[in-house]
Amino acid sequence: MKRVILFLATNLAIMLVLGVTASLLGVNRYLTSNGLNLGSLLAFAALMGFGGSFISLMLSKTIAKWSTGAQVITQASNQTERWLLDTVSAQAARAGIAMPEVAVYEGDPNAFATGATKNSALVAVSTGLLQSMTKDEVEAVLAHEVAHIANGDMVTLTLIQGVVNTFVIFLSRVVGYFIDQALRKNDSQSSGPGIGYTVSVVVLDLAFGLLASIIVAWFSRQREYRADRGAATILGSPRPMIAALQRLGGVASGELPKNMAASGIAGSSVMALFSSHPPIESRIQALQSA
Numbered sequence: 001m002k003r004v005i006l007f008l009a010t011n012l013a014i015m016l017v018l019g020v021t022a023s024l025l026g027v028n029r030y031l032t033s034n035g036l037n038l039g040s041l042l043a044f045a046a047l048m049g050f051g052g053s054f055i056s057l058m059l060s061k062t063i064a065k066w067s068t069g070a071q072v073i074t075q076a077s078n079q080t081e082r083w084l085l086d087t088v089s090a091q092a093a094r095a096g097i098a099m100p101e102v103a104v105y106e107g108d109p110n111a112f113a114t115g116a117t118k119n120s121a122l123v124a125v126s127t128g129l130l131q132s133m134t135k136d137e138v139e140a141v142l143a144h145e146v147a148h149i150a151n152g153d154m155v156t157l158t159l160i161q162g163v164v165n166t167f168v169i170f171l172s173r174v175v176g177y178f179i180d181q182a183l184r185k186n187d188s189q190s191s192g193p194g195i196g197y198t199v200s201v202v203v204l205d206l207a208f209g210l211l212a213s214i215i216v217a218w219f220s221r222q223r224e225y226r227a228d229r230g231a232a233t234i235l236g237s238p239r240p241m242i243a244a245l246q247r248l249g250g251v252a253s254g255e256l257p258k259n260m261a262a263s264g265i266a267g268s269s270v271m272a273l274f275s276s277h278p279p280i281e282s283r284i285q286a287l288q289s290a
Contacts, residue, residue, distance in 0.1 A: 038174075041170060041173055041174070042166075042170055044169070045165075045166045045167075045169035045170035045173070046162075046166045048165070048166075048169050049162050049163070049164075049165030049166035049167075049168070049169055050162035050165070050166065052162075052165055053158045053159075053161040053162040053165055054158060054162065056158070056161075057116050057154060057155070057158040058116055060114040060115060060116060060154065061101070061114055061115050061116070061120075061121075061122045064112065064114045064122060064124065065103065065122070068105040068107070068112075068124065069105050069106060070103035070104065070105035070122075070124040071103055071104055071105065072101050072102070072103045072122075073085060073102050073103065073104065080130065081104070083135070084102050084104070084125070084142075085102055087138075087139055087142055088100065088102050088123055088142055088146065091139075091142060091143050091146045091234050092146055092149075094234050095146050095147065095149070095150035095230075095234055096150065097118045097119060097121070097146070097149055097150050098118070098119035098120070098121075100113070100115065100120075100121035100122055100123050100146070100149060101121070101122045101123070102122075102123050102124075103122060103123070103124040103125075104124065104125060104126070104127060104130070105124055105125075105126055105127070106126070106127050107126040107127065107128055108126060108128040109126060109128040109129040109132050109133070109248060110125075110126045110128070110129060111123070111124060111125040111126065111129055111141050111142070111144075111145055112124055112145065113145035113146070113148045113149050113153075113154075114154060115149065115154060116154070116155075117155070118149055118150065118152060121149045121154075123142065123145045123146065123149070125138065125141065125142070129141065132247070133244065133247055134247075136240050136243065137240065137243055137244040137247050138244075139235070139240060140231055140235060140240035140241045140243065140244035141244050143230070143231035143234040143235050143240075143241070144227050144228060144230070144231040144241065144244075145227075146230075146231075146234060147226075147227040147228075147229075147230025147231050147233075147234060148223070148227045148230075150230060151223065151226055151227060151230060153223045153226075153227065156219075156223065157216070157219065157220060157223070160215070160216055160219050161216055164212035164215055164216060165212070167208070167212070168205060168208040168209050168212050169205070171204070171208055172200075172201050172204035172205045172207075172208050173201055175200065175204055176196075176197045176198075176200035176201040176204055177197060179196055179197070179200045180194050180196040180197035180200065183196040184196065213274060214273050214274065217273065217274050217275060217276055220276040220277070221275065221276065221277060221278045224276075224277050224278055224283065225278065225283065225286050228241055228245075228283055228286065228287055229286075229287070232287060238287040238288070241287055242284055242287050242288065245280050245283055245284050245287075246280075246284065248280060249280040249281070249284075
């Protein structure tokens with residue numbers, strides 16, 4: 001349950017901050033002062049929902065580096081770093097994208113890609129992954145992450161998150177308005193939303209946000225299959241990606257910070273509905289049958 005709460009908190013943090021800010025500025029009172037203005041509410045919800053997700057996207061590389069401690073390789077200091085830079089450069093050229101930043105961070109086997117655009121991205125691998133895999137397997141993991149960038153997965157997930165955020169904000173305020181009206185049915189003197197509205201909206205934001213996370217997680221799982229196929233295309237064969245997944249299935253994959261979970265090569269199987277990654281067995285089967 002702790003993982004679910006943290007996962008939800010990450011997705012809703014910016015939305016909730018924007019929501020509190022809007023309340024302090026009197027937006028809620030404006031929207032409900034003369035009854036529920038659905039048009040204005042929908043515009044407000046879209047602004048908040050997409051605003052929050054795009055702010056997250058713009059900050060994605062900075063947050064990734066800070067939360068994992070990833071060190072960007074600006075100049076190779078050893079053979080491993082030189083190989084990483086050369087490999088990612090070659091794969092990026094094959095995928096038709098600009099060379100992403102390449103970073104290494106301390107941790108158990110995992111990797112991730114993030115960034116606001118295809119031509120301003122970051123690929124990071126853990127020391128555990130470099131130590132536990134062969135070069136061919138690491139190359140396959142890197143190709144998987146480059147495929148994520150080439151597929152525009154960061155932007156796609158941002159748009160999906162923006163849509164579900166919009167519906168969460170809109171529905172929670174519609175339902176909260178009617179709850180508030182029911183609680184104040186004998187109070188004809190007051191105008192604007194009451195405490196019932198405020199409390200209901202916070203609770204409903206969390207409840208609807210939990211349901212929305214299931215939708216976002218489902219899309220995230222689909223993009224993993226697509227990135228696996230993209231890696232096979234970049235490498236010219238699915239075999240290296242299958243070998244890498246088999247290796248990941250036999251080692252303890254590292255947990256990424258919760259805000260990076262959907263970007264990693266290996267995801268948790270805990271609570272399948274909220275998992276950002278499909279089971280490794282399913283991914284291997286999909287590659288074998290492609």
